[in-house]
Amino acid sequence: LGTHTHVPTADERVLPKGTAYITDVGMTGPYEGVIGVNKEQIIGRFLSNMPVRFEPATGDVRLSAVVIESDDTTGHARSIQRIMLS
Numbered sequence: 001l002g003t004h005t006h007v008p009t010a011d012e013r014v015l016p017k018g019t020a021y022i023t024d025v026g027m028t029g030p031y032e033g034v035i036g037v038n039k040e041q042i043i044g045r046f047l048s049n050m051p052v053r054f055e056p057a058t059g060d061v062r063l064s065a066v067v068i069e070s071d072d073t074t075g076h077a078r079s080i081q082r083i084m085l086s
Helices: 039-048
Strands: 028-030 061-070 077-085
Touching: none
Parallel strands: none
Antiparallel strands: 028 061, 061 077
């Protein structure tokens, strides 16, 4: 299970030997923020190239996750499913 860009990818699958795979599960946090930070501050820092004290974004919070069903005997994944809760 990978996570880096904080945006869920749609490439979840079970590999031939039973490993559940997804490139990016996504993030948990404010949906309208940028990596959890107020987006105006991120954009301002990008445009000015000046240091900015970041404030956490507020508002609609989302939880990105995956549900993996596994075989009780082998421990291998049977299925993987993306979920996003708000």
